[in-house]
Amino acid sequence: MGCEAPATVGKLVAVNTSGSYLWEVPLETEKPSGGFGCAPAAIPAAIYGTPAVEVEEGLVYVGSYNGKIYAINSSSGALRWVYPREGNLQPVVGGAVVALGRVYIGSSSGTLYALDAVTGDKEWEFQTGDKIWSTST
Numbered sequence: 001m002g003c004e005a006p007a008t009v010g011k012l013v014a015v016n017t018s019g020s021y022l023w024e025v026p027l028e029t030e031k032p033s034g035g036f037g038c039a040p041a042a043i044p045a046a047i048y049g050t051p052a053v054e055v056e057e058g059l060v061y062v063g064s065y066n067g068k069i070y071a072i073n074s075s076s077g078a079l080r081w082v083y084p085r086e087g088n089l090q091p092v093v094g095g096a097v098v099a100l101g102r103v104y105i106g107s108s109s110g111t112l113y114a115l116d117a118v119t120g121d122k123e124w125e126f127q128t129g130d131k132i133w134s135t136s137t
Contacts, residue, residue, distance in 0.1 A: 014060070014077060023077025049095030049135055052103065054117060061103045061117070063092030069105055069113070071120055081120030083113075095135035106132025 014022040051062040059080055060072045067088030071080040090109035097104045102123055103115045108131045114123040 014074070048093045049105075052096040052098045054098045057117060059117070061096040061098060061105075063094070063096055063105050063107075065091045065093070067091055067107070069096070069103070069115065069120075071103070071117070083115055083120045083122065085120075089113075093133050097136050104136050106134075106136055108132065112136060 013024045016022055046065040047062055048065065049063055051060050053060050053074060055074075058074045060074050061069065062072070063069045067090055069083045069089075069092060071082075072078070073080055089111070090107045092105060092107050094106055098117055101117050103117050103120075104112065105115070106112045106128070110128045110130050110132060112126045112128055112132065114125070115121065116123055
């Protein structure tokens, strides 16, 4: 078993349950400085964690290996916000969790972030003392 190289590079693509194309959003394509990937070389903006869907707000939240967290309109594919707005976090490998108006997501630096689900503003962060490689619960 192993990973197959994705059909697209540098974008998040949404498909419906039958596999038909809905929309795509380009992601930053900075070459990562290290890490791992499912292709022969690490793929810029690779997404390893499962995106979180917030039906009421109509948003999809996804963290990526480029150290960015994205909120994307689930109908149009338009980018609502990105965190951090400047710079990058350490790679985000696990998926996001949405609860009580916040997006919770960890980075490989060991920091757990709570972001406002609508604006992307940081509510708080917590240093866990070790890397976060999975989805928080």
